[in-house]
Amino acid sequence: MDDLPKTLGEKLTVKVPQVPVEKDGWMAHVAHLVANVFVLSGLTVLPLLWAQNQALGTWLGPVFLGLIALWAFIAWVGPRVSVQRFKPIKPAAKHFLLAGDQHGFIGKLELDAKTVLFDGSNLYHFGLENGLGAQPVRLLAKQLRSEGYRIVCFFDANIFYTLIENGDYPAGQIHELNGLLAVFGISAGETYVVPSGVQADNYILSSLKHLPKSFAVSNDQFRDYAKTYGEQMKGSLWRKGVSVKGNEIRLKQHKFKTPLHLKQAA
Secondary structure: OOOOOOEHHHHHOOOOOEEEEEEOHHHHHHHHHHHHHHHHHHHHHHHHHHHHOHHHHHHHHHHHHHHHHHHHHHHHHOOOOOEEEEEEOOOOOOOHHHHOOOOOOHHHOEOOOOEEEEEHHHHHHHHHHOOOOOHHHHHHHHHHHHOOOEEEEEEOOOHHHHHHHOOOOOOOOOOOHHHHHHHHOOOHHHEEEOOOOOOHHHHHHHHHHHOOOEEEEOOOOOHHHOOOOOOOOOOOOOEEOEEEEOOEEEEOOEOOOOOEEHHHOO
16 A cells, blocks of 8 residues: 555654644634524514505515525525634654664665664674674675675664774774774664664664564574563564684574675675
């Protein structure tokens, strides 16, 4: 159906209803009532005048007929229909996924497109634990792109400080998007840094909820959100963990078209 949302932005944007407000309707009814009273009064008074002085009949007759015609016209027209004007209700708050998007791409995601939601900060920590740094994000994004998936990589707001602490970002350099993209090999249209003071987990799971053809890539099991997103977390296909075996990166319950070897990293 044409009225169904096609993008995430359309789905998350609440259409503001408009309340019909009638204006001028009461004035129309009052005018109609006054006109009827005037005509009926004339039709009542004129015969009385004629009865008292029949010499007035030469002009009372046409006036009487005119009032009858006017009464018929008023009855045919009726009271003017009330004019309905619409007053918009105060718009709802913007959904946090759209409000926190610094690059304006999240709302353009098509609902019928295959989408992978990276837990970027979690995958980076996984890379550090295995001596790989940012390679897991870089290699997984490249491979899944080649398989037709749209990538959205979520990072906590402190990602720059985490990179600096581990020597993957210059300490004296401005925290700018291009630097982050260079580290992880992703584009601006794939990168979502959540606002400070909140965790990326909620943004990942909310995206999972609203994007029907999506799954998350993370080694975090999101247990703290089981009550809120229990429906989305049913089964085992909604989240795919990452592991390393020998020189190969593997994704749980997903078989790559070609093995993902670490030697592919630049």
